Amino acid sequence: MKRLLTLTRLMLLSRREPVSRTPAEVGLDYEPVAFPASDGVGIKGWFVPAAGEGPKPTIVFVHGWMWNRLGNVAGRAPIDDRDVDFLPATKALHDAGYSVLLYDVRRHGESQKGKGLVSFGPLEKNDFVGAVNYLRTRADVDGERIGSIGISMGGTIALYGAPECQPIKAILAVQPAKVTTFNNNFALDQFGIFGPLIVAPIELIYRATKTPPPSVQDPGEPAKRLDGTVVKYVQGTGDRWGTMVDVLGFAEGTPTLDGPVVHYPSSGRYDGYRYVSAETEDIVDFFQRRL
Template sequence: MKTLFSSISFTVGVGLGMLSGRIGYVGSHLTQLLIMGNRQPFWITPSDLGMSAEEVEFPSRDGIMLRGWFIPRASSDGSPAPTIVFVHGWPWNRLGNRAGSTLIHDQSVDFLGPAKALHEAGFNVLLFDLRNHGTSDTALPVTMGVHEARDFADAVAMLRQRNDVAGGRIGAIGYSMGANSLIYGIPLCQPICAAIAIQPVRITTFARNFTRMLLGPIGPSLFNAAVPLHRALGGPPLTQVNPASVAYDLGETEVLYVQGSGDRWGTLEDVQAMADATPHTHPVVVVPSTERYGGYHYVNEQIDSVIAFFQQRLVLEQVVGGDVG
């Protein structure tokens, strides 16, 4: 099946690329990423940072097998503890992103560093691969958060079956598509105490800016030409993928939105609209940056603030409220 869709997407890209020379190859590559995601190999493991990790495997509600690492809190005695779930972006994996794995002009984004800091601060951590990424199963197409929301919700369901997880004290950090997945997915698995949504995107904005930057003026047309194939494979109407339209369903979850000031693919205006629609939120954190990846480094660069955010909402407020299980 993968070969078939590779051939189809290559044909789409090359056929359109005949109008624009070498752009055809890049267009083909981006079409494949849009539909099939990516399978970045692991370049580091928790043990490399001195952490023990349990290999976990669990089904999504539509039968997709998902895989990841559960990292227990430091000095865990097996009693229930608060837990943070990392939800990666497109086309990354449970470790974050390793620069150079695609034709996208990108930077490395590290999850294990902040995961270790959270682990040492008393949190369990779950790192897992969304469908079509890492070692999780294939379920075409990538939907930029709509179907991936099921993966997050079922990761939470798996955690709540564990004796070492306090089921009422779960938080999450999502990046780009992963942030979209949180906004779409949290209403499916409440209660989620708190979440950090880093540069979620409205797909029409992201696709227009992203493809124009990589392919020039013809970029948005190339993207639009791939949309019928995406829909034929069961994808949602991409023009309707806008987290602001569902953010009011986040209920009691406290959400901190983060957006880079120099992001050329997403916009502060779109993220502000999501924050405005969220019942419990903070002023959007605007990270000084000159491109999109600067915003992704917020968690690594502000890890003390991130830990304090989750300690306040998953530990202190829950103890005061009497919910520690």
């Protein structure tokens, strides 16, 4: 029962992973930044500037549930997770001539929590819009050449936010998911056949707190409005919480794709996140072609 209550609380409220490292660890200069989300919530992060003078194309990193701007540290949550490190891809992008913004989604890291529960996109999109608006105030950023890497919940957030702050030239969405699918499969994986029944009341909790409930969250809907944005989807083949079917559905409605959905070999959801740190050459290639 204690574990059930803990996981339910995390699904509703998430947690704050301390920001314990910096880009200096991989030899990068960085600037601590703070800016408001489009609904006023205070967001904190880092700006890693590209070398050279003049405005540069810039990539916005958006992290997943229970993580922070650095990614994930394994063993801090009561699930079978793995380390997810954004710094290798950040360095690869920087060395290829891109500036990078890494920020903490509301209720995560050092950012404010705002109102409502974790909505996995409909509310957090305001953080993404605020990040893009902030970048466009900087003289060293080319505001017409902004792209994003969104991982898990971060991929969903980028899909929700990008239509509201165009132009966003390119999005790499790694394992985005529908909340209803994720919650059902997560509960089934963690608690067996009765798991989905246990988490069913969560819908009522969302409605009672006036937070967009899981039943209305579908990243495939905002993806349909991404005219002018090229999207590359990546989904792990062994993901037990998200599904390839959902991601293929998102892709089907997305106006412009960078080829078919990448079926990334994996033995579990966290294994699929290896793409972010293991495939840095592919990540750089995508933005060089599309941004």
